Amino acid sequence: MAENNQLTRFFGGSPIWVIVRLVVLCVVVGVILAALGLDPMNIFTSLERLVRSLFSFGFDAVGRLWSYFLLGAVIVIPLWLIMRIANARR
Template sequence: MSDSKLSRFFGGSPGPVILRLAGLSVVVGIVLSALNLHPRQLLYYITSFIQRIYYMGFDAIHWALEYFLLGALIVFPIWLILRLLKVGRNER
């Protein structure tokens, strides 16, 4: 990998970018520690958040499917009857 591709990937010279990221990581770590947040807690919060979104998604699918079936019990038979009446009219 050439130096220009590496610099383009990092958004600058790799050495200074890595040093800035390390410094920023220390500052963020200090702030999170002051807020009494630890890596395991953050991992738990993130996985819990993703799990809740996942379950809400399936609840929404269940809700939509239930209303679809309820409406389909009325809509499809009426549509079928209207289609059969129309086909019967066009043949004459």
């Protein structure tokens, strides 16, 4: 039982719940990065391409970033609220 408490303390909660949250967050971040055109195998080249395209698009890029922000907020804000509610119960 003491080992389970140490594992729970290390993970910051139930290990299974933490792993599920991490998997969901990884998928969400992966979708967002894919929408930005980032490639995990070539992350630095993809980031450079993203920065160059942001400069070349000018103000259109700001609109795109805003839409990406809103798209991400649809997922992130409810997840954050769920995590806050789940943490408040402890």
